[in-house]
């Protein structure tokens with residue numbers, strides 16, 4: 001199937017964009033592998049006829065919005081996101097109406113409908129810069145991730161109105177178990193994605209987006225790291241720093257692989273192959289929704 005995927009990509013003039021949370025074999029096949037910001041920028045630049053997005057729905061939707069003449073495919077349409085789901089557009093519109101003077105900054109992990117209700121989009125790579133670009137006396141609504149929002153309040157000193165959403169994967173990390181694991185590995189540094197809860201972030205040596213975490217382990221002097229983000233990133237970490245040790249941060253529930261995003265992992269090599277073969281499932285959006293959702297993404301890209 002891997003050979004067929006390579007052949008179909010070339011024959012059909014398709015490119016594969018993949019996020020670091022995809023399974024290892026999919027990451028290895030990607031033409032563009034990266035974090036949310038890198039993949040959004042890549043989607044804007046792609047000249048091929050077809051974009052296959054190995055990620056989750058909001059990412060493929062963003063690619064379609066940025067580059068609407070391309071055929072955008074997602075191997076499994078059910079690859080959603082708990083964070084995007086935590087922000088229903090009708091409830092968010094009512095929330096926004098209660099704060100008419102506030103600028104709406106939304107994390108890219110949200111639906112096209114929420115982006116259309118936003119003034120500017122951000123990712124975890126550029127969120128601090130985006131918030132700091134807004135005049136200090138301007139009230140800000142930040143949605144949907146309350147954990148990233150709290151982290152940004154701390155980093156920027158800005159008081160923002162937060163939507164109460166979160167990511168099930170990053171909220172599953174256990175503070176007590178991380179502390180215990182760190183005691184067993186006293187030389188290991190603890191690094192975390194800002195979607196993690198504030199008590200977890202409080203003990204991190206470094207906090208960053210997936211690309212930030214990768215750059216950190218590559219350039220830092222430590223030999224071992226406890227990593228609090230989706231476990232798929234360990235594949236690229238091991239490639240970039242093969243001499244180092246990477247330990248996935250423990251989760252509260254011992255009975256599940258909670259540090260894996262079940263949505264991201266819905267995409268498989270078999271579904272990727274079928275998706276390229278049949279050019280389905282395709283992302284299609286209403287043109288007026290796309291236009292409304294594009295403006296805040298363009299503002300983000302201009303500031304990135």
Ligand code: 13P
Pocket residue numbers: 034035036037109123124125193195208209210211
């Ligand atoms: P980044 O890759 O932009 O850090 O995002 C992480 C994430 O949760 C994507 O769903």
Ligand code: SF4
Pocket residue numbers: 056080081082083084109167168169170195230261262263264
């Ligand atoms: Fe959404 Fe969390 Fe999965 Fe990222 S890791 S896609 S934020 S559920």
